[in-house]
Amino acid sequence: MFKYLIAFLLLLSVVSVNAEEKNKTSHFAWQSNNPVQSPDFKGYFPNDPEAGKRLDLLIKNRYKGINNTEEYLEIVRKGFRNIRNHRTLVLARIGKKYIWNIKKQNPLAIELMYHATANPNKGERHYAIYFGLSVVKPKTLAILKTLVDIAMTTDDPNDTGRIAWGAKDQREELIEQLKPYLRNKQEKVQKHALALKNIFSGKLNARKYWKQNQRAKAQPLFGSRMGELREQLAKGDSA
Numbered sequence: 629m630f631k632y633l634i635a636f637l638l639l640l641s642v643v644s645v646n647a648e649e650k651n652k653t654s655h656f657a658w659q660s661n662n663p664v665q666s667p668d669f670k671g672y673f674p675n676d677p678e679a680g681k682r683l684d685l686l687i688k689n690r691y692k693g694i695n696n697t698e699e700y701l702e703i704v705r706k707g708f709r710n711i712r713n714h715r716t717l718v719l720a721r722i723g724k725k726y727i728w729n730i731k732k733q734n735p736l737a738i739e740l741m742y743h744a745t746a747n748p749n750k751g752e753r754h755y756a757i758y759f760g761l762s763v764v765k766p767k768t769l770a771i772l773k774t775l776v777d778i779a780m781t782t783d784d785p786n787d788t789g790r791i792a793w794g795a796k797d798q799r800e801e802l803i804e805q806l807k808p809y810l811r812n813k814q815e816k817v818q819k820h821a822l823a824l825k826n827i828f829s830g831k832l833n834a835r836k837y838w839k840q841n842q843r844a845k846a847q848p849l850f851g852s853r854m855g856e857l858r859e860q861l862a863k864g865d866s867a
């Protein structure tokens with residue numbers, strides 16, 4: 629009887645370890661909560677020149693020779709920072725193939741897009757938002773917070789307008805993530821957060837608002853020189 633009990637306990641421990649390992653491997657930053665794990669571009673995408681060559685070759689061969697989705701996304705992850713091809717096209721393909729309007733969205737593809745939003749290249753970051761996080765359904769707390777944090781760093785309507793559009797069915801949850809910024813003591817931060825609140829709620833059009841805002845900022849700096857600048861552009865030489 630005792631030996632059967634020992635065998636049962638050993639089996640239970642193995643099951644427990646396997647479950648723990650499964651939980652570790654199934655963890656994604658975009659699903660994190662309390663605390664939220666922020667996107668990490670350099671931590672997620674290694675600086676691997678050889679992997680970049682492999683990804684370029686894969687693109688050249690029209691993605692032939694890949695056995696499964698996980699293998700493909702791993703090749704992208706390892707080689708992304710060192711490819712010669714346009715990285716925006718790689719992100720767009722992943723978004724359209726595995727996330728946007730896909731009934732069963734791929735969690736690993738979402739993870740890749742999540743970390744790509746920390747890309748210092750704002751153009752590439754936009755593609756990670758446009759084809760990635762903005763079309764994830766439903767958006768997790770980590771995604772909503774990341775989108776708000778990005779929106780607080782930019783007055784580009786291509787980003788803020790896309791975020792508002794993509795999260796319109798989770799509008800209240802998105803605005804909830806703005807509260808720390810709305811309570812910020814710096815007037816500039818508060819003003820930006822309030823504008824985003826109105827954009828996210830649908831009261832303001834992102835493109836119209838930021839255009840007016842940029843014009844208001846430029847007016848005191850260049851308003852008195854507009855006549856001079858206009859004449860230079862009309863009559864000046866190529867230099």
